[in-house]
């Protein structure tokens with residue numbers, strides 16, 4: 043048993059975060075497995091298990107499938123593919139490595155992108171015999187989108203092309219040009235044969251024309267370009283309270299260091315204060331640096347909460363609510379403009395929507411194509427609107443405040459990862475200017491409270507009938523009302539829209555915006571619209587003030603609605619004459635917690651209208 | 665070319681040169697783990713820290729204290745007790761909880777205990793299924809925890825190498841490795857769909873060596889079983905088992921005294937010891953640098969079948 047030698051080793055570089063990317067079968071897992079094995083870093087028991095597996099699966103004597111060291115899931119070994127990222131940790135004499143071995147299949151792009159997002163260097167494999175594939179280009183584009191600061195092209199399987207220099211150069215040249223176009227700061231190329239172990243640890247005698255270092259030597263000496271240092275910012279993760287009267291803001295410092303007494307500004311509110319205390323772990327410290335997890339206390343009582351940013355006052359972050367951004371769509375359900383998502387940026391979460399897809403990028407040619415929706419694996423430039431102004435920075439300048447996720451509001455799934463490019467409109471004045479005459483004033487003169495009554499339900503459930511009766515009752519009682527009927531609006535305002543999911547979202551958005559304007563004018567608005575998707579109704583609701591939006595679920599079993607069928611639509615839909623007909627060949631998602639549920643199969647429409655009226659009068663006596 | 669000839673000699677010749685960078689690396693790992701703790705505390709309604717008394721749990725607890733200091737850890741600790749831990753582990757657990765004033769919940773699968781489930785009669789697989797996996801599911805449901813923070817590391821085992829930091833569990837605590845939620849940068853999405861809960865792994869990027877270097881740097885106390893000492897051992901199914909209590913003594917062969925220690929601790933009949941003289945942290949770390957074996961080699965529960973860890977995880981294991 044030997045002890046750790048006391049002599050100091052050669053200066054070591056900080057650990058390197060690598061992602062190994064590239065197309066299926068280009069040799070990613072083989073490269074990593076072989077590298078670990080050659081470095082003597084595969085534990086003996088795992089090595090024996092691998093040899094046994096190679097024998098069991100009938101490989102020729104002496105041949106080893108290094109890829110199996112990394113494919114950790116049963117399905118991966120059975121199918122011989124990588125499904126999800128395998129994280130590997132190893133250290134050589136010179137450096138510690140954190141490696142993401144990424145899947146190459148297009149279907150698993152979201153997993154590959156997960157492995158890539160934190161990489162300081164992407165090792166992009168290419169099979170020299172097969173050449174550049176669609177996935178090679180996709181991965182390079184995603185590396186650029188995610189701001190990976192360096193790419194190493196590892197041109198693999200050189201044994202299959204006779205270790206040819208011409209072939210190597212012919213593969214590298216166009217990729218180097220593309221990398222420049224994508225503004226990837228640094229791109230290098232190294233020829234290897236991973237399975238044979240050529241040019242991995244030591245320069246290979248079979249590649250005498252390659253003057254550069256071996257792959258490992260390159261990795262061991264690769265210097266990560268330092269991120270541009272800005273002033274200090276702390277995204278507040280948590281407000282900590284402790285006795286006696288301790289109130290501190292916990293988060294991780296980014297951008298730069300901070301010291302006691304530094305002047306800071308809280309964003310988005312714009313309040314100023316000074317740093318009164320800095321804690322790191324168990325100790326109070328005079329200063330802390332970027333990357334430190336700290337707790338800050340401010341000199342003045344300030345209203346600071348999770349998601350706020352405490353920034354150096356001399357160089358604060360900008361605040362805005364509309365952005366131009368680039369993103370990678372990840373979800374099986376397509377991205378639709380107008381749908382509402384959660385936007386996650388630093389420690390903040392706000393409601394947001396994509397207002398416009400400017401164009402999507404064709405993976406191979408880089409062409410900009412018009413798009414009304416995005417499918418999984420597609421990259422696009424688009425416009426994004428947050429529900430309120432938020433502190434941010436362009437991704438290229440400060441990644442921690444320009445990187446964001448979009449999250450599905452129903453399932454909680456992460457559906458996109460993106461980068462803010464710039465703000466479309468800066469919220470120069472963070473506080474909203476109150477308009478002198480508000481909705482309340484306009485409503486007061488009518489002696490009523492503005493409301494949006496949103497009738498949703500299957501076609502032929504009775505929405506329009508009930509809304510109609512209710513409006514007559516309200517009118518008779520002296521209320522100012524307006525009825526917006528989905529069918530009627532399609533003849534005018536929405537006549538350019540069809541029934542595809544995108545068009546339905548836009549249809550609902552327009553109706554909701556019109557209803558909102560009418561509420562601002564002080565009216566009681568009755569909307570009668572199938573509006574089958576919860577997310578869309580949530581979007582409509584979010585436009586209104588608390589209590590203003592009343593979701594009325596006109597609830598009938600599908601059989602009942604179909605039997606009524608006054609316009610003969612169900613019959614047509616079943617005959618295949620109407621595509622996307624809700625209740626027949628398109629789903630209806632019933633509300634989970636409507637303000638009012640009307641049992642429309644059991645009671646006559648007059649009773650139902652009375653129920654809604656009772657609800658309204660209860661809350662708003664004249 | 666065969667594999668053997670190019671392999672570098674393992675051990676001290678290749679390893680300690682990176683030591684100088686280690687301190688900065690530990691700082692970064694610490695800060696990242698603290699970020700994960702704080703995000704978990706902020707995003708979940710009712711998180712819990714899974715405390716299993718081993719070295720990883722000791723580090724996890726230390727990091728949790730740092731993450732929230734000077735406030736208290738804002739969630740309880742949960743120990744899933746199989747009834748077969750080493751006596752030194754129970755003593756350590758109770759003392760740590762008392763000294764630090766922690767809220768500790770101990771959960772036993774009472775139904776399993778009543779059936780007399782144990783590792784020797786029923787085998788590692790069934791014992792683990794009933795007394796750990798099933799017990800954990802019970803405890804999470806009983807207390808309504810929506811997130812369980814654990815000390816698993818990706819370098820432990822190859823299905824763990826695939827884990828996210830915030831790892832979604834579907835209804836019934838099931839892990840679906842084919843359908844993991846993607847994860848980007850430091851952005852942790854704690855939103856849950858219907859029936860889902862979260863597992864949270866702040867030590868994802870730590871290696872076994874990082875854990876020991878951090879234990880040494882921070883002066884973290886660990887169970888003495890990690891250090892070499894003469895202990896009563898028996899050979900059992902190819903492993904060195906330390907007899908910890910008199911239950912089932914008749915099942916084993918002759919007992920002898922050997923200098924051994926553990927790399928990984930679990931139920932004593934399932935934890936294989938290694939022969940070692942490393943009785944200090946420095947000696948242990950030196951031995952670790954030179955080791956040619958993986959950490960879990962001593963664990964009998966992993967040897968049942970080729971992909972057993974993945975199966976257990978899919979069923980809701982830690």
Ligand SMILES: Nc1nc2c(ncn2[C@@H]2O[C@H](COP(=O)(O)OP(=O)(O)O)[C@@H](O)[C@H]2O)c(=O)[nH]1
Nearest residue numbers: 066067068069070071072109199235236237238
């Ligand atoms: N001829 C040759 N085959 C290789 C080389 N590297 C990998 N392979 C083979 O290519 C196949 C795919 O490799 P794998 O590592 O699974 O690719 P991945 O999908 O990118 O991880 C395996 O059968 C490897 O043995 C190489 O340098 N030369």
